[in-house]
Amino acid sequence: MKAKVIGLLCLFAAFTLAISPLKSIAQNTGTAAISGLVTDVDGQPLPNATISISGNKNSSSNNEGRFLLKNLPSGLHRFSVSLVGYQTLVKEVVLAGDSTLDVSFVLQPGNALNEVIVTAGRKAESLKDVPSSVTILNARDVKEQLNVNPSVSAILGNTVPGLGTSNNKATNAGQTLRGRQVLVLIDGIPQSTPLMNGSRDIRTLDPSVIERIEVIKGATSIYGNGSAGGIINFITKKPSGDKTIGGTTSVGLSGNLAHPSNTLGYRFSQTFTGTLNKFSYVVNGTYNYTGVQRDAKGNVNAQPDGLGENALYNAFLKLAYKPNEHSEIVASYNLFRSVQNTDYVNVTGKYGVTPSIGQKGIDPGEAAGTPYNHNALISYHHNALPLSSSLDVSAYYNGFVSMNRYVAQGTAWFGPGQTKIQSFKKGVRLTLNTPWKAGSMGNGELTYGLDLLNDRTNQVLTDGRVYIPDMNMLNVAPYAQMKFDILTNFILKAGIRYENARVKVKDFNTIARGPNGQGSIPVSGGEIPYQATTYNAGLRYNKYEIFNPFISFSQGFAINELGRILRTATSSTLESIATDPIITNNYEVGFSSRFGILNLTAAYFISTSKLGANLVDVGGFLVPQREPERIKGYEITADLNLSTKWMLGGSYAYVEGRAEQANGNKVYMNGLRIAPPKATAYLSYRPVSALDLKLFWVYTGSRDRFDVRANGLFANSEGEVKEVSLFNLSAAYRFSQKWSAGLGVENLLNNSYYPVVSQYRAIDAEYVRGNGATMSLNLSYNF
Incomplete structure (x- = not known):
């Protein structure tokens, strides 16, 4: 039966691909055109605004606000x-003949509740129709945070409720979403390595190529392996405007304000974009070098695999071809490289x-970081198929290698060593969408398709020893998702994935x-099967902006940390090793509300799993415990539009989690999974149209859940966490439509503190202070 379902899906896809060109020719596309300018209330152009016709996205404004x-x-x-x-603006326009109409759109400040997203249900839909918590960062938000810190991990950690704060390293260890691992995507290409979590999936591209970031929270059965905690989807820049060639040139400098010696860093980014008839393109190259990092007291921060003396390269290319108004072919490639070459060693x-702290010296190992992360994608979209259906099909490849720090004496192997994780993915994603009508009951749509994924991951030492053997996974996953707009205002969603x-x-x-x-144990290989059916269902009522509630249930699937299980095997056969998948049940209730100048959201969630993979210190290294888990928490956000000049807002997120041991005892989960409470706030001031000032506050609370062990020390990742309070500043000034400058200061008050990860890890070598006051200055030219 399963084979028949898969076969029918593939047959329908092939049929629609074959007839779609003929149907397109038969369509009467029309000859009218509309051009326009999108500005704010002060007449300043707004880039990257979404222009839609009848709910379908058709274009985006370019750097000059035009489309x-x-x-x-x-x-x-x-x-x-x-x-x-900004508040969404709707306007009705009459087009006649072959004329071109020029219009202007002026957007009022404020956070609209109906921003368009694309990942929650594998189809673009309005945010107010999604029965789950979603956080969206657009290009403007990313640019504001880039002025403060160019690391994507820091950008997300400082802004997204429920996501752990950054650890100021090249990894994102401990940066879980609501206490669970998150599936990271770039344009739908999976970056995460759930077979062996290398904790580098968030930091796999430079923010200069990001158009928007969508964070979908809670388990999801719409995507596959690794999505137990939710999804982070980086959507890369698209060609915009009608110029043959345009773009942006950016240069920047950075350094420690209080102790500048050897801390100078620099950044260069060049983007070209344009349209040639039916072809369009975006090309970007970025180089970012971070100088020596110092804490508030002037000590060198030389933690292994840190970001001091780190060189980042990012090359990006996207080509698009639109043979007609109903179809588009897009090909893209992104290369990310980030390695640390430092002349300091950690004392x-x-x-x-x-x-x-750091002192002058030479690390004997290879440069730690991400030697490379390749992403290649080709996709085809068509929105005029039989039964008013649309089709999206894409093929992708991801090649990733991470280099971990060198250790003079490993706890898990004999002698010195340095490991690297290698992961190679290739896959195909097929998505079909068919609308349907139910008379007076309302309208609906069915999104369905098939995901094919081959993931080959291992972990080896640079001297040739194998730490984790080659794990070669093939996953075939058909799915279907229904959306039913009942009586216009009740949005029911339900789905299934196998x-x-x-x-x-x-x-x-x-x-x-x-x-x-x-101590070496021979293990006979074989094939490990994983089969599971996951479900989701949700309901949202969106009639009133003052109260827009939702309730949802969703399941997630993960083969998480299989590599850790294999490398600590004590049995000689795979059959006797506990390798069952993690099935996560996520329950959530929440609402969004707009009342005058106030926008408010709130959500409460519970996440359970019969088997988890909580990492616990056993004999000096972390071993996954296959135990039942229960995580719960809540999130609140608020934005207040005081005037066209003043805005303020903030968020608060709390999460707690426990695992149940074999003897029935319920124990707290450690810092690798459960972050302390986090609060954020911002105050925005725009005294004149050309100047934007924004003050950010990031607060992490205390967390003390564990006692010291018999040796008088905390176990790995069970250390006490004390509160941290930091202020960051971002400022932007537009000299003209072409020239602009950005200024950012991280840790504005030069606070001496220990990041959350340095505290809970409870490891001497990782007990490192955070960076002191660090300034970045960027100059940009749009052409």
């Missing part, structure tokens, strides 16, 4: 213009007493923990 739509039929059209941070301090995955592992030996192969 152009061609080949439109004559008659009445309903245009909608939206941008995060180990004492946890809770003195910090680890996971059919197999992981092949060849015969291997666990790594030796002593000389002459001592």
Whole structure:
């Protein structure tokens, strides 16, 4: 039966692909056109605004706020213009003949509740129709945070409720979403390595190529392996405007304000974009070098795998071809590289007493970081198929290698060593959408398709030893998602996904923990099957802006930390190793509200799983515990539009989690999974149209859940966390439509503090202070 379903989906896709060109030719596209300018109330152009016709996205404004739509039929059209941070504007326009009409759209400040998103249900839909919590950062938000810190991990940690704060390293260890691992995507391409979590998936591209970031919280059955905590989807820049060539040149400098010696960093980014008839393109190259990092007291921060003396390269290319108004072919490629070449070594301090600091020296290992992360994608979209259906099909490849820090003596292997994780993914994603009508009951749509994924991941030492053997996974996952707009204002969503995955592992030996192969265990390989059916259902009532409530249930699927299970195997056969998948049940209730100048959202969630993969210190290294887990928490956000010049807002997120041991005891989960409470706030002031000032506050609370062990020390990741309060500043000034400057200061008050990860890890070598006051200055030219 399953094979028949898959076969029918593929047959329908092939049929629609074959007939779509003929249907397109038969369509009467029209000859009218509309051009326009999107500005704010002060007449300043607004780039990256979404221009929609009858709810379908058709274009985005370029860097000068302009857009152009061609080949439109004559008659009445309903245009909608939206941008995060502004109220959505709707205007009806009449087009006649082959004329081109020029219009202007002026957006009022305020956070609209109906921003368009694209990942929650695999189809663009209005935010007020989604029965779950969603956070969206647009290009403007990303640029504001880039002035403060160019690391994507820091940008998200400082802004997204429920996501842990950044650890100021090249990894995002401990940066969970609502206490669970998150699936990171770039334009739908999975970056996460759930077979062996390398904790580098968030920081896999430079913010200069990001158009928007969508964070979907809670387990989801719409996407596959690794989405137990939710989704972070980076949507890369698209060509905009009607210029043959345009773009942006940006240069920047950074350094420590209080202790500037050797801290100078620099940044260069060049973007070209344009349209040539039916072709369009975006090309970007970015280089970012971070100088020596110092804490508030002037000590060098030389933590292993840190961001001091780090060189980042990012190359991005996107090509688009629109043969007609109903179809588009897009090909893109992104290369990300970030490595640390430092002439300082870490001098180990004492946890809770003195910090680890850097001194001049040479690290004997290879440069730690991400030597490369390749993403290649080609996709085809068509929105005029039989039964008014639309089709999206894409093929992708991801190649990723991470280099971990060098250790003079490993706890899990004999002698010195340095490991690297290698992951290679290729896959196909097929998405079809068919609308339907139910008379007076309302309208609906069905989104359905098939995901194919091959993921090959391992972890080896640079000297040739194998730490984790090659895990070769093939996953075939058909899915369907229904959306029913009942009586206009009740939005019902329900879906199902079938996971059919197999992981092949060849015969291997666990790594030796002593000389002459001592402690090594031979394990017979084989094939591990994973089969699961996951469901989701949600309801939202969106009639009144003053109270827009939702309730939802969704399941997630993950083969998480299989590599850690294999590398610590104590049995000689795969059949006797506990490798069951993690099925997560997520329950959530919440609402959004707009009351005059106030926008408010709130959500309460519970996340459970019969089997988890909580990492616990056993014998000096982290081992996944397959135990029942229960996580719960809540999030609140508020934005207040005081005037056209003043805005303020903030958020608060709380999460707690426990695992149930075999003896029935319920124990708290450690800092790798559960972050302390986090609060954020901002105050925005715009005294004149050319100047934007924004003050940010990021607060992490205390967390003390564990006692010291028999040796008088905290176990790995069970340390006490004390509160941290930081202020950041971002300022932007527009000299003209072409020239602008940005200024950012991280840790504005030069506070001496220990990041959350330095505290809960409870490891002497990782007890490192955070950076002191660090300034960035950027100059941009748009052409």
